[in-house]
Amino acid sequence: MYIGLSGGIGSGKTTVTACFAKRNIDIYDADEMARLAVAPGQPALTEIIQHFGHEVINEQGTLNRQKLRDIIFYAPEEKLWLENLLHPIIRDKMFDAAKASTSPYCLFVVPLLFETKIKYPVNRILIIDTSLELQLERTQKRDGLSRQQAKNIIDQQVSRRYRRHHADDIIENNGDLNELDQQVEKLHEYYLKLSQS
Template sequence: MSDYIVGLTGGIGCGKSTVTAMFAELGVQYVDADIVAREVVMPGSVCLNAIQRYFGDNILQVNGELNRAALRQRIFSNSADKRWLEQLLHPAIRQQLLQQLAALTSPYALLVAPLLLENKLQQYVQRVLVIDLPESLQLSRAAARDNAGEAQIKAIMAAQISRDERLKLADDIITNDSSIADLTPQIGALHQRYLQLASAH
């Protein structure tokens, strides 16, 4: 098991996937909270069965998978439904994250989570690494990537903690306001640092 875990987080469109892939190329293993969140609602899962019972059959697609768009609409307008869903999913996701982290074997590992700080997952990591860029750039990159409207992205940004708060809680910061070439030395330096910290841990 990797005894040293770095929590990697950042707002929408800040380049978490790119940075994670670059660490992975250096042999660093990781668990991605977004992937785990999809795994816990796979067809046949306890969570999906509970969601179907609570929201009804029309919350499923024809192939039996969760209809995420329909679910988003339901919880967007109903805080009680949103609370119910969070109480079901958060413990299941957390348990799965911890199980997957326990199976990793690289000298240190990453816990990649957009809502690391919002969901208090930093208690499971030794350091918090924030990928940062100006909010205007965040907006344009997320819109281009997700083919989404500005209002929708602003709503997602508003649901996350502010950039200032995130930076205050960071142990390390990668600035991703330029090119991939600019990321390489930042990631290389942090990689060496984390290897040292992990061996001393």
């Protein structure tokens, strides 16, 4: 059984994923697959260089992700071009890797699950949600951003309301780690039952 896990920036996806991982659930992360997809020598990196030029490459020959982010942040058409290139590759890598999964169910962590047009054939969608204020605080602290910069990123993502409406399951991440882990345990037990039925 495949569970698609998503949530806005600063919602706590990494923390929740770690809670599932300690229960021996296999995790496949879109961000990790994205790094593999644009590694030196990969066809996707060649296409990115051809499209954006060598200024998006570091001296070591690796992708300068920050430079690329800066370019696409204010250029929706360039962002769309990049998503159309990378997201099918990322999805395929995740599902290929999941063929070797030995856990009763596995998690696909896809931060932009709703933002892209690429469909992920998952059985359920789990959304990690938190208040806007906590999102802002966590994003500022983690990424060293100003409040306005953090808000700009949040504004580019789909709304919390949209995510919640399309979720099968929701984890509320507004409390402490113990409370979060209890929510994960309940869902874990539920997913185990579903995977056996």
